[in-house]
Amino acid sequence: MSEGVQTAGGPAQTVAVRQPPVWRRLIGFNLLTGVLLGIGGWYLGWWLGHQVSGASIAYFSDTDQNDIALFLGYFTAVVGFLIGMGFLQYPIARLRGYPPSLREKETEGIGRYFGLCTDHKVVGIQYLFGVGLFFFIAGLNAMLIRFELLRPTPVFNSGNYLTLVGLHGTMMMGMMTSAVLGPFANYFVPIMIGARRMAFPRIESLTFWLLMAAGGILMTTVFFGGFPTGWTGYAPLGNQANYGMDSYIMFFALVGISMCLLGLNMLATVITMRAPGMTWSRLPIFVWGVISTSILNLLAPPVLVAALAMSLLDRTAQTTYYLQSGGGSQYLYQNLFWFFGHPEVYILALPGFGILLELLPVFSRKPLWGYRLAVAGMMGVTLLSFLVWQHHLFVSGINSSLRPFYMLSTELISIPTGLTFLCGLLTIWRGSIRFTVPMLFALAWFFNFLIGGLSGIFNSDTPSDTTEHGSFYVMAHFHYTIMGGLVFTFFAAIYYWLPKMTGFQLNERLGKIHFWSMFLAFNSTFLPLFAVGLLGQPRRVVTYAPHLQFLNDWVSASAFVLGLSMLVFLYNLVYSLLFARVRAERNPWGSLSIEWQLPSPVPVQNFDTIPVFQNDPYGYGDGAGPVTRPVGVPARGR
Amino acid sequence: MIAIWLVLSVITTPIAALVIGPLIPPGNDSVQGMGQVFDNQVLIAVSAPIMCFVLVVLVYSLIVFRQREPAAEGLPIRGDAQLQVYWLVVTTAVVLGLAAFGTYELVKDGAGGGQGPSPTFLPPNHNTAMPVQVIGQQWEFTYRYPTFGGIEIPHLYLPANTLIKLHVTSLDVIHSFWAVNLGVKADANPGTDNIAYVETRNPTKIEIRCAELCGLWHGYMFDLQGRVVSKTAFEPLMKAQQKIYGPVSKFLPPFATSYSPEPTLRAG
Numbered sequence: 001m002s003e004g005v006q007t008a009g010g011p012a013q014t015v016a017v018r019q020p021p022v023w024r025r026l027i028g029f030n031l032l033t034g035v036l037l038g039i040g041g042w043y044l045g046w047w048l049g050h051q052v053s054g055a056s057i058a059y060f061s062d063t064d065q066n067d068i069a070l071f072l073g074y075f076t077a078v079v080g081f082l083i084g085m086g087f088l089q090y091p092i093a094r095l096r097g098y099p100p101s102l103r104e105k106e107t108e109g110i111g112r113y114f115g116l117c118t119d120h121k122v123v124g125i126q127y128l129f130g131v132g133l134f135f136f137i138a139g140l141n142a143m144l145i146r147f148e149l150l151r152p153t154p155v156f157n158s159g160n161y162l163t164l165v166g167l168h169g170t171m172m173m174g175m176m177t178s179a180v181l182g183p184f185a186n187y188f189v190p191i192m193i194g195a196r197r198m199a200f201p202r203i204e205s206l207t208f209w210l211l212m213a214a215g216g217i218l219m220t221t222v223f224f225g226g227f228p229t230g231w232t233g234y235a236p237l238g239n240q241a242n243y244g245m246d247s248y249i250m251f252f253a254l255v256g257i258s259m260c261l262l263g264l265n266m267l268a269t270v271i272t273m274r275a276p277g278m279t280w281s282r283l284p285i286f287v288w289g290v291i292s293t294s295i296l297n298l299l300a301p302p303v304l305v306a307a308l309a310m311s312l313l314d315r316t317a318q319t320t321y322y323l324q325s326g327g328g329s330q331y332l333y334q335n336l337f338w339f340f341g342h343p344e345v346y347i348l349a350l351p352g353f354g355i356l357l358e359l360l361p362v363f364s365r366k367p368l369w370g371y372r373l374a375v376a377g378m379m380g381v382t383l384l385s386f387l388v389w390q391h392h393l394f395v396s397g398i399n400s401s402l403r404p405f406y407m408l409s410t411e412l413i414s415i416p417t418g419l420t421f422l423c424g425l426l427t428i429w430r431g432s433i434r435f436t437v438p439m440l441f442a443l444a445w446f447f448n449f450l451i452g453g454l455s456g457i458f459n460s461d462t463p464s465d466t467t468e469h470g471s472f473y474v475m476a477h478f479h480y481t482i483m484g485g486l487v488f489t490f491f492a493a494i495y496y497w498l499p500k501m502t503g504f505q506l507n508e509r510l511g512k513i514h515f516w517s518m519f520l521a522f523n524s525t526f527l528p529l530f531a532v533g534l535l536g537q538p539r540r541v542v543t544y545a546p547h548l549q550f551l552n553d554w555v556s557a558s559a560f561v562l563g564l565s566m567l568v569f570l571y572n573l574v575y576s577l578l579f580a581r582v583r584a585e586r587n588p589w590g591s592l593s594i595e596w597q598l599p600s601p602v603p604v605q606n607f608d609t610i611p612v613f614q615n616d617p618y619g620y621g622d623g624a625g626p627v628t629r630p631v632g633v634p635a636r637g638r
Numbered sequence: 639m640i641a642i643w644l645v646l647s648v649i650t651t652p653i654a655a656l657v658i659g660p661l662i663p664p665g666n667d668s669v670q671g672m673g674q675v676f677d678n679q680v681l682i683a684v685s686a687p688i689m690c691f692v693l694v695v696l697v698y699s700l701i702v703f704r705q706r707e708p709a710a711e712g713l714p715i716r717g718d719a720q721l722q723v724y725w726l727v728v729t730t731a732v733v734l735g736l737a738a739f740g741t742y743e744l745v746k747d748g749a750g751g752g753q754g755p756s757p758t759f760l761p762p763n764h765n766t767a768m769p770v771q772v773i774g775q776q777w778e779f780t781y782r783y784p785t786f787g788g789i790e791i792p793h794l795y796l797p798a799n800t801l802i803k804l805h806v807t808s809l810d811v812i813h814s815f816w817a818v819n820l821g822v823k824a825d826a827n828p829g830t831d832n833i834a835y836v837e838t839r840n841p842t843k844i845e846i847r848c849a850e851l852c853g854l855w856h857g858y859m860f861d862l863q864g865r866v867v868s869k870t871a872f873e874p875l876m877k878a879q880q881k882i883y884g885p886v887s888k889f890l891p892p893f894a895t896s897y898s899p900e901p902t903l904r905a906g
Contacts, residue, residue: 158858228854232851234811240811330812366711366714370718400756411740415729421692428703432703432706432710443696457681463673466821469823534662542858620714
């Protein structure tokens with residue numbers, strides 16, 4: 001460890017450095033340059049595309065739609081953005097013979113949050129606000145969707161409504177994949193395993209900015225007429241769609257690359273950078289959740305990128321990968337998409353398991369029950385999630401003889417998921433439970449995921465799924481698992497770790513209001529949707545049967561309350577971080593995990609010396625004294 | 639606590655299976671629908687005790703094991719080898735049982751789902767089934783009757799108490815043919831014959847919706863005028879339909895399991 005033992009922040013060189021004027025500081029590799037080069041790049045690619053293919057499209061095609069120009073525009077926009085952010089600076093410097101370095105770009109001050117930064121803690125906070133921004137945009141879309149469904153007859157124009165549905169789904173499924181791995185794993189995994197950085201700090205920053213570029217590209221779809229396919233982007237419809245579809249393809253491809261790199265980085269970090277004594281059986285369970293998610297992150301998205309590459313070729317080069325009439329098959333897209341898509345939903349759910357099991361011991365003052373079992377459960381889900389994708393295609397008309405197998409493999413997932421329930425329930429059993437805000441959000445997981453899981457049994461059962469497939473029942477099911485499983489634990493993690501990340505406490509009273517309003521409104525929103533689906537309302541419809549209006553209105557009203565509860569959270573965040581500014585203690589929850597033994601917020605170098613671990617962080621209830629230990633020495637006798 | 643759970647399960651399971659279960663659609667308008675209802679009854683009967691168990695343990699823990707004095711610690715229990723074996727055995731048994739039961743229900747008559755061009759799970763007497771073709775296109779379903787001169791009509795009419803073999807296909811994008819109260823769902827794929835079996839029962843109306851996002855007017859792709867009519871009324875009804883649609887149907891391509899219209903890459 002050459003970057004060694006210098007203290008956090010370093011002794012300030014008190015030489016009065018004169019700050020250059022603002023306009024001078026804006027020149028260089030930063031967000032402004034990135035955005036400008038991105039926009040410039042877009043116009044360059046657009047122009048280039050028209051030079052390349054404009055004439056032939058004008059001659060051969062019956063429309064003037066030039067998808068090649070748009071894709072080229074997006075490509076060059078992303079490249080320009082990354083160059084402007086300074087991602088090529090280091091590779092070029094290395095080519096010119098500069099010595100290798102691992103950590104640069106770690107300046108103090110607010111500016112580091114708006115650019116390429118190799119400090120994993122800065123990237124974690126960037127992720128939190130970046131992902132949070134898109135979470136709220138997608139949530140607003142959901143509010144508009146529910147506004148439309150207040151009436152059985154349309155309120156919005158049909159195409160706009162489909163774009164809203166597509167944007168909500170795509171943004172949630174794309175951006176929220178990194179909702180936990182982005183902010184919390186980037187911030188805390190290196191600390192938890194006793195490292196000072198991620199294995200690939202520049203790739204770490206790249207994953208974040210790729211995700212933001214992807215989000216920006218998805219937003220531009222509104223300038224190109226939106227896309228009609230929802231988040232699944234099924235093929236013949238996607239081939240038929242207008243310009244806006246290209247934004248979807250670019251978005252998901254970039255998200256796929258970002259996810260893949262993120263998973264790779266996490267795995268490399270945990271495998272290679274654990275401090276002395278941090279054996280595999282001492283890893284915090286959250287890190288195991290991150291590992292299992294990262295395996296999925298590494299293996300699933302390449303399939304998506306390949307599928308989207310074929311979509312791109314279908315739309316630009318007029319290939320027919322997905323067109324039956326041209327010798328292709330729409331089933332190819334469905335298979336590839338769901339081979340990614342099913343692991344994807346576990347990419348969303350598994351971090352929730354990790355957070356749940358990480359928080360329960362802290363707030364029940366009890367060791368994690370069945371550590372190995374919990375790990376086995378998460379790994380079991382990881383493995384099985386690759387074997388179940390055709391349950392999305394039970395009525396699609398492919399190999400009906402395989403249906404019993406996919407029914408079995410899907411139901412087998414209940415076994416490892418059940419292990420998480422067992423470990424969670426027995427961790428709080430005979431504990432000493434404190435009902436703090438993070439604990440409340442974690443406990444809500446049990447209820448939500450129970451309903452999500454049990455409704456999933458109906459979905460996995462082929463006869464029962466005949467009616468449920470493609471209806472609001474499925475929609476309610478996955479909102480229970482993903483919103484109930486991920487978003488609730490995501491908020492648990494925010495309330496739990498934000499004091500460590502920012503150094504300021506969140507208001508507990510507002511937190512409790514947020515929790516109860518969100519929990520009740522969430523259940524009131526999604527429970528009736530099971531009935532709505534079974535009674536015959538397909539997903540993504542702009543109109544519905546008049547006799548379902550009461551249920552739909554109930555759901556919409558609850559959804560608006562759910563939206564308001566998010567405003568409570570936003571208010572809490574702004575109030576606590578900007579106005580109240582109550583300093584967080586070093587270890588407000590009395591946790592034994594190492595991140596809580598460090599100052600809040602964690603200093604740049606994390607540790608003064610690399611810690612040596614002697615046991616896992618779950619030694620609660622052993623009768624040892626108060627839970628404060630010197631930094632870098634997480635040991636406590638058992 | 640076990641007692642609470644047992645009592646709750648004994649109360650809730652029959653209610654779930656016998657009261658709530660039959661209320662779950664699709665109802666008893668078709669044999670396949672009835673199979674699904676029975677399937678749902680079994681699943682909900684199994685789910686009820688599981689749900690009770692988790693909730694009882696959770697609520698019991700939250701009440702009994704809440705922190706009563708500051709800084710009180712819990713018991714340092716880290717696991718229980720025997721308990722975890724029991725748990726694994728029980729969950730595995732439940733899961734395998736459910737999968738076996740689901741497979742039985744599926745194999746029996748195909749459960750109303752689309753099974754592709756060569757269906758595996760055939761209902762008894764499937765050779766005598768009456769073929770009806772469902773053609774999806776943006777944005778309506780039409781129905782073709784090979785046994786009635788290949789006419790194509792805008793609403794689905796079926797005879798009661800008859801096994802129907804639905805050939806579902808599409809002319810453009812993927813649709814999903816969902817006859818809500820018959821418990822039938824089959825994706826309509828271009829160039830593919832997706833076969834679903836359904837045995838109708840009493841005369842009733844048919845609610846048909848498209849369950850796969852198929853473009854701009856997906857929300858309007860439904861039809862509430864289809865009917866299951868008695869066998870005696872069916873023949874005259876179809877004769878009348880033949881009279882209306884027969885002349886038009888002459889211009890249609892001959893009946894086939896799938897059709898290849900001109901590919902329209904950009905419908906707008």
